[in-house]
Amino acid sequence: MSSTDHLVSGDQRASPDALFAGVDIGGTTTQAVLCDADLTVLARADAATPARVSGEAMVRVAGDLVAGLADGRPLSGVGVGAAGVVDAVEGRILVASDSFTGWSGFPVTRILGDRLGAPTYLDNDVNAFLRGEVNTGAIAGASEALGITLGTGVGGALWLDGRLWDGPRGAAGEIGHIPGFSDDPCTCGGRGHLETLASGRSIARRYEERAGAFSGTDPITARVVGERAAEGDLVALGVLADAAAGVARGILITVGLLDVATVVVGGGVTHSWDLLGRLIRESLESQPPVSGAPIRLERAGLGADAVTLGSAARARFETLRVAP
Known part of the structure; x- marks a missing residue:
């Protein structure tokens, strides 16, 4: 079962204490935010992206950032925005530029979801950017x-x-x-x-x-x-x-x-x-x-927060079915 297939309990769906993480894996920097169910940012962190090392290294950095933000608290969902063409259903990178090593074909959601113990979802970074702006940005609603x-x-x-x-x-x-x-x-x-x-x-x-x-x-x-x-x-x-x-x-x-x-x-x-x-x-x-x-x-x-907030919004939608 892939991480996008995790079942979510009814209690978790209704919980006002639900926490969502959004991640932006860029060629230079990886950013992460922790949000509540209203997409209010509770904490944020960033680190250099090991883009020239491997897909495993990039996802490890993302996982470390999110785990640090959650600080032991359970996550209701995690969203990831990444450059390149992605398979949003299977949660893997289809095509990536030569700026990344070992990224094309990498199963992002399976690896990161297993690490964090939470349902995890993947979007192209520009799709996540737009989702963020539609949710809480310049074109909200x-x-x-x-x-x-x-x-x-x-x-x-x-x-x-x-x-x-x-x-x-x-x-x-x-x-x-x-x-x-x-x-x-x-x-x-x-x-x-x-x-x-x-x-x-x-x-x-x-x-x-x-x-x-x-x-x-x-x-x-x-x-x-x-x-x-x-x-x-x-x-x-x-x-x-x-x-x-x-x-x-x-x-x-x-x-x-x-x-x-x-x-x-x-x-x-x-x-x-x-x-x-x-x-x-x-x-x-x-x-x-x-x-x-x-x-x-x-x-x-939303500036630099657009991709991370859009990724968190995807996780919130998939978990709570809160549109958009």
Whole structure:
């Protein structure tokens, strides 16, 4: 029996003292929170992710963090958000980037659930991000939404009819890997994907390619590009405008196909949200969806807590059936 098949007693379902843990296993840092049944954070902890060591090592770190937070108290459920394509039913990683060693195929929920003695659930990190924002973040209570993360890469997730829709193969909503946005190679091996315009890595690279000797001595990051754009650097502004136009086009494609009207955007690139958000809105307004309905565009409200709280919300839903 996998950890996702653990039976939960009726008393546990009704207990006001239920505790849920949410974990975000990132390429650099693993974060964990302990929450009550209202998703109020009671405690939090983090540690470096041994991404280059093994799947066992990564899950061991996650388990140590959660066990420390619980401090001997029984857990009603544990949720995990992890990068890559995941099998949310079987609780294992299907595809992971080469930043991780021994992660593809790893049975996350079975190993972590056995360690913690609690039902354990796995989501893609962007799906968990969106679940967090729908539960307690910038779009709390939304019945349908597109979630986008602009970080090292570009991720996407869908919330339809009041629930997460991850598709039959766990890849629904992957807006970052829609082709037709440029001629550049993508990190996934494809070409011209939205990620080649709008990821933090791509924004920095495109600025350096265009600015050349004028880029200065500071290490170029997406945040630096955003700051320079805000200061009037025309090269930086052009790069950011291209990223914004690409994001807007990806949004409009999704809106045209699925008729969603709410979009929440998170990730490190949103440090430049005052300018980036305005540019995305201008592009959206210049090409309104065929429905004519206005698109609600929000910056994520939970920051670094979005994935951990979304993961805890998944565990709460599976245990108590508290929507969403």
